[in-house]
Amino acid sequence: APRAEVLVVALLYGLGAHGIMTLNDFKALEGDRQMGVNSLPVTLGPRRAAQVACLVMAAPQAIVIALLTLWDRPVHALGVAVVLAAQFWAMSVMFKDPRAKAPWYNGTGVLLYVSGMMIAAFALRGVS
Template sequence: MTVSLDLHSDRVYPEPAAMLRLIKPITWFPPMWAYLCGVVSSGVSPLSHPVLVILGIFLAGPVVCGMSQAANDWCDRHVDAINEPDRPIPSGRIPGRWGLWIALAMSALSLFVGAFLGTWGFIATVVGVLAAWAYSVEPIRLKRSGWWGPGLVGLSYESLPWFTGAAVVAASLPSTEVILLALLYGIGAHGIMTLNDFKALEGDRQMGVNSLPVTLGPECAARVACWIMAIPQCIVIGLLMHWGREWFAFAIFLSLIVQFMAMQTLLKDPKGRAPWYNGTGVTLYVLGMMVAAVAVRGLA
């Protein structure tokens, strides 16, 4: 596979399949799910605003998240040439500056679609677009930090769409309970993003990206990620108990127990088991989000 770091390629136009891979459909689920959690937690029936629900899910996933992936791949093309040279940009299947143009066009599309979600939806879209570029582009490039980068992504993928879903369908500022849940699950997602950094360990080390697996080592980084995922869920359990939603708290507690068991397996081989944990422990994490959303809906 030929790596094209100087942006030269025999191609003039990108491959359609490569363009789809650039915006990574597999990454769309977290913000789409978080937006739906926000809608549910608002206390407003999704059936009363079906257009806002569908449009918001489309905006959170394919549009804003897809844009963020395109922007990240463009800014990461040199790192990807080391870690994954078969990706669309370093492989030359998206030639020249097409990667940049796609990211910019999708940024504009994000703002256009966000304008149809009212004031709250548009403001949230602007924040999401700015966060995506702040994560990837020089000289800001918060991705260089193993603390700021995953934190920004966690808040952008979980907290922001959750807040947006609740605010859009209610046409008002969400309740304190909703905001707290959105914030806590976004903070916990920092750990998920840290585990995602394991696959780019070598390239990050060579290109000066100080992810936690690089700065702390895989074993310590995995332990930190586990604690960051677990502590916010413990706080959620405590809040639900305080709000009189004991059965919901118990359901999340059981989920967390199973996550702890999965974490023990992860810690035996953090680098090798990180993809496995993303399919097990993370699934339980996001299911707990919806349980919490249903619980707080009763309060609303």
């Protein structure tokens, strides 16, 4: 069975993936409105939905950084922190026009998110 550390990090990144799914909903914003689909971008509006999505993605990563530090993996924690800092930059770009920039962030920010996940996975290889 997987170690508790592996399960915790997998759960955290899984929760953060909800933000990715919310950003993906921006592609169908107009269609969702017309069809009565209450996606977060429809319900909250593009700006607020983008903020919620980014918070949902960033918070678990901040917890992963803290856990990696506690588990004596400071280099990996720093790697995830650098990737998260790059995501904050990408988020600031997206917040200028969430409706137009969400697809761009889906490519840029999500790649960074997955990179952090991979760094965390490498860190967990050596946790005993």
